[in-house]
Amino acid sequence: MPSAWGLVAGLLTASLLGWAVWRVFGGYPQAKEPSLALTARELAFLVAVADATYPEGGPVPPSGTQAGIPAWADRYVASVPRTVGILMRLLFFLMEHATLFFAAPGRGGRRRFSSLSSEQQGAVLEDWRTSSWFPRRLVFSSLRAILTMGFFSDPVVLRALHLAAKQIESPVVEADLLYPAIGAHRSTIAYGPEDLVAPSGIPLAADAPLHPDHAEPTQ
Amino acid sequence: MSRGVEGEVRVFAEYERDFTEEADVVVVGSGPCGAVVAHELTAKGKRVVLLEEGPPFTPQEFELDGALSMSRTMREAGLRTTRGTIIPTMQAIALGGGSLVNSAICVRPPDFVFEGWEEHCEIEGTRRSDLDPHFDAVEAFLGIAPTPDDVQGQRNLLFRDGCNALGIESEPIARNVRGCRGSGECFTGCRARAKQSMDISYVPAAIKAGARVLTSVQVQEVLTDGRRATGVRGQVVEPFSGRRSHRFRIDAKAVVLAAGCMATPILLQKSGNLANGSGQVGRNLQFHPGLAVLGVFPDEVDPGFGATQGYQSLAFLREGYKLETLWAPAGILAVRFPGFGHDLKKRFAEVPYAANWDAIATCHRSLGTVRPRRGASLDPILTWHFDAEDAQVLGGALYQIARIFFAAGATTILPGVHGVADEMRSLEEADVLRTRRFAPSDFVTASNHAFCTTRMHGDPAKGVVDPLGRAHDMDGLFLVDTGIFPRCTSVNPMFTGMALAHRSAEALADQL
Known part of the structure; x- marks a missing residue:
């Protein structure tokens, strides 16, 4: 028979464990679309932190989620080496749950980041950004770097800032007669010596058409 | 054993089995220094095999998105950092090496830099005036202007x-640009094909002159016979995934390592701590923060x-x-x-x-080290203190x-x-x-200029190579990347590395 204290301690441990499991796994929305690398929990964190970092409106209107940051981050994590991807996911986990130790101001400040109010989320980010402890600033910088790279992958953002890439027809040079597309056989090279063109050297015009990936979609 | 087909490039899709080839010289790394050596030796009639771990990129494969571009063209997705003081530093994995994704800056360091080299590392014959003929040759070839x-x-x-x-x-x-259009896209690959990166300049010229260029091959060991380097061996690697498959061996009269100042020392360390009588392999890492x-x-x-x-x-x-x-x-x-x-x-x-x-x-006072990781990877463990x-x-x-x-x-x-x-x-x-x-x-800070990890020194007890890039402790082994700089260049290093490589190629050709 366990003693009464043992029973209390067991109940407390079980409660703590249950709470920890819920905090990490519970109450997250289902992902709307299948992801490449990230879980629904990680995407929920990215939605929250993307919009806290890039709220809707202002001179560059899209919010973080409207700019597609969570989907971009998913693609990015899928494209990097596995160990690097794990580090990024640890970074997301750390920021989602670090409120346990660095609480947001106000009521419920120790809830996970994605459950905080937008004011609390802003306060948490500011606390990390201005921390006197270099590793915390570095964590903030690393997270914000990922979010910023995602924000700038949005053609709407690029067009708003006049940074959309111009259309450039790549001239065929001698090297193009030697190398196939990555993964393909050299027999697939479509060019011959008759296709060779010297680079034009003509400066790109300010009103040159945009690259199809950055141009406004046509109806 | 096959002699291979002279004047040809081979890509990942074409490796079907293990293979062995032989050549006069095997060059490891197709970045600026390795490409110059491969071309110069081939032009002098030597049979050269140039090995590159990355694939050749075509303009259709350039990503406009900077981060996604880095994840394809850079080792460790472009997210490599040092321990100690954290500094991001990138190393390309592509035919042409860093020249595919750098901004093509070619600067000759002033005299005082080379005077500092001579004084610091007891070397001779490496003043600016000694190197100017080699700078001139590279400049003329690439149309540097x-x-x-x-x-x-x-x-x-x-x-x-x-x-x-x-x-x-x-x-x-x-x-090193011909016909720039001002797109500002040097770092993600020049869609205008104006930048004379090695993959569209020196490497095609080397192929035309008869070099065999094998891409998507990872060198894992330098082979030796007593005091002499006799070749390399490694494995075919799939682009981006890095999955290894067929094994290969290249036998050669001389081995030239141009894998960059981080991978070259690792190759030496993984090959039984080669050429390291001085204990300087992997030490003295410097950056331009x-x-x-x-x-x-x-x-x-x-x-x-x-x-x-x-x-x-x-x-x-x-x-x-x-x-x-x-x-x-x-x-x-x-x-x-x-x-x-x-x-x-x-x-x-x-x-x-x-x-x-x-x-x-x-930053001459800020030094670091390069050490290998476990396994076959050439990705380093870097430590550096600012x-x-x-x-x-x-x-x-x-x-x-x-x-x-x-x-x-x-x-x-x-x-x-x-x-x-x-x-x-x-x-x-x-x-x-x-x-x-x-x-x-x-x-x-960040820095993609890295040096000195296999430094040249007049005293074999204090350095890895002599001013011509010849290993002090090994015959038939040349190192020709920025690792051999005795100190940093104070200016962008690519041009200096190419000039030194040009000189090393002449010395090696005379020796063979």
Whole structure:
């Protein structure tokens, strides 16, 4: 028979464990679309932190989620080496749950980041950004770097800032007669010596058409 | 054993089984130094096999998105950092190496840099005048020339104007470019095919002259017979996934390692600690830590147009830094902006009015090491410590950039340094950059210029190679990348590496 204290301690441990499991796994929305690398929990964190970092409106209107940051981050994590991807996911986990130790101001400040109010989320980010402890600033910088790279992958953002890439027809040079597309056989090279063109050297015009990936979609 | 087909490139899809080939010389690494050696030796009638772990990229495969581009063209997705003081540093994995994704800067270091080399590392015959014929040869081959004004763009020309207003010498950057269109896309691959990266310049020329170029092959060991290097062996690797498959061996009379200052020492260490009688393999790692300042002007600058790096000032080299203009993919550059939320978005709105200029510092006191990881990977464990005195130099450099910005008419600068204001609106406000005692951790620096991990030295007990790149402890083994620099160059290193490689190739050709 366990003693009464043992029973209390067991109940407390079980409660703590249950709470920890819920905090990490519970109450997250289902992902709307299948992801490449990230879980629904990680995407929920990215939605929250993307919009806290890039709220809707202002001179560059899209919010973080409207700019597609969570989907971009998913693609990015899928494209990097596995160990690097794990580090990024640890970074997301750390920021989602670090409120346990660095609480947001106000009521419920120790809830996970994605459950905080937008004011609390802003306060948490500011606390990390201005921390006197270099590793915390570095964590903030690393997270914000990922979010910023995602924000700038949005053609709407690029067009708003006049940074959309111009259309450039790549001239065929001698090297193009030697190398196939990555993964393909050299027999697939479509060019011959008759296709060779010297680079034009003509400066790109300010009103040159945009690259199809950055141009406004046509109806 | 096969002699292979002379004058041909082989790509990943074409490896069907294990293979062995032989040649006069096997060159490991197709970056600027390896490509020069492969071409020069082939042109002199030697049978050369050039090995590259990455694939050849075509313009259709260039990613406009900076981060996704890096994840394809860089080792460790471009996210490699050091331990100790954290500094991001990248190494390309592509035919042509770093030249595919650098800004094509070609600068000859001034005399005093080479005098410092001679004095510091007891070497002879490596003055600027000794190397000028080799600089000339590379320059002529690649069409290296100053960036013309019509593709500079405002963000580069404003730097010139600011320097002129202050009486600071500046100059258009000489680059290995023919027919630049000012797209500012050097870092993600030149869609205009203007940049004479190695994959479209030296490597095709080497192939035409008879070199065999094998891509997607990872060298894992240098083979030896007693004191002599006799070849290399390794495995075929799939592009991007890095999955290894068929094994290969190349037997050769000489082995040239040009795998970069991080992979070359690892190859030596993994090959039984080769050529390391001095104990210097993997030591003395130096960087040019770089920092950028963003300046905002009252009128639109249109920073999306112009050469990626078009103007520079060498006026402060003796003080320990070089100033230059810099552009990068927007998402990468925007990482420099301080803050978040609506404040950050307001700052982004200033981007069309902004220019970005940077300093790279000579940091002889800040040293590190390169060590191998477990397994076959050539990715290193890097450790580096940013010396407090070296860090102080960067504060002075930032102040000079601030001066130039305000002299050019900027209304605001964003220094991007911890411990000072996020933005400064006058030179008086920026004075703190000159007077403050900065800690190394106040700066978020980066550097893709890395050196000295297999340094040359006149004394075999203190260095790995002689000034011609010949290993002190091994016959038939040449090292020809920036690892052999005895100290940093104080300017962008690619051109110096190529000139030294050109000289090494001549020496090796004479020896064979």
